[in-house]
Amino acid sequence: MDRPARIAVVGPVDDRLVGDLRRLPLRPEVRQCSSLTSDIEALSRFQPDLLAIAMPTEAAEEIGALRLVRQLWPALGVLLVVPAEREVAAAPLAQRLGARVLVHPDA
Numbered sequence: 478m479d480r481p482a483r484i485a486v487v488g489p490v491d492d493r494l495v496g497d498l499r500r501l502p503l504r505p506e507v508r509q510c511s512s513l514t515s516d517i518e519a520l521s522r523f524q525p526d527l528l529a530i531a532m533p534t535e536a537a538e539e540i541g542a543l544r545l546v547r548q549l550w551p552a553l554g555v556l557l558v559v560p561a562e563r564e565v566a567a568a569p570l571a572q573r574l575g576a577r578v579l580v581h582p583d584a
Contacts (some may be wrong), residue, residue, distance in 0.1 A: 478504060478560075480506075481503065481504055481505050481506050482505040482506070482526045482527065483505065483507075483508075483523060483524060483525045483526050483527070484498050484505045484506070484508075484525055484528075484529060485507075485508055485515045485520055485523060485525035485527070485528050486498065486508070486509045486510070486529045486530075486531075486558075487508060487509075487510045487511075487512065487513050487520075487528060487529070487530040488511070488512065488513075488515070488530055488532070488533070488538060488539075488558070489500070489508075489531055490511075490529070490531045490581065491581060491582050492572075493561065493580050493581075493582060494529070494558065495500060495507055495509055495538045498499045498529070503507075503509070505526075507526075508523055508525075512539075512542040513528065513530060513539050513542045513543060513546065514538055514539070517542065517546070520546075521548065524550075525553065526552075526553070527553070527555075527556065528543075528546070528553055528554070528555050528556070529534055529555075529556040529558050529577055529579065530555065530556070530557060531541065531559075532557045532558070532559060532563075532570070533543075533569065537583045540570070540574070541570030543574060543576075544574065545553065546550065547553045548576060554577075555574060555575065555576035555577070556576060556577050556579040557571050557574070557576050557577070557578050557579065558579050558581050559568065559578060559579070559581070560581075560582075561580050561583070564578055564580050
């Protein structure tokens with residue numbers, strides 16, 4: 478790989494997640510965005526390899542935007558970042574979106 482992996486963290490997440498991602502062994506480039514819908518242009522320029530998105534409980538707009546992003550970048554890996562109490566509820570959504578669930582902050 479001629480460049481470090483790029484990870485975009487979208488939405489309100491615990492700052493520890495961003496720090497943990499930056500400390501991964503391959504030293505990825507990590508950028509934080511406030512919203513998938515309002516920051517899509519910046520994300521397009523950044524061209525992330527992985528998208529970690531904090532999914533709010535009412536997420537219809539984010540789900541639609543995420544589906545569009547998945548069509549534009551089919552190789553993009555997606556993590557739905559949820560608290561532990563929403564892990565089970567997020568699993569069917571993650572499966573439909575071709576994503577994985579990341580519980581954060583973990584116990």
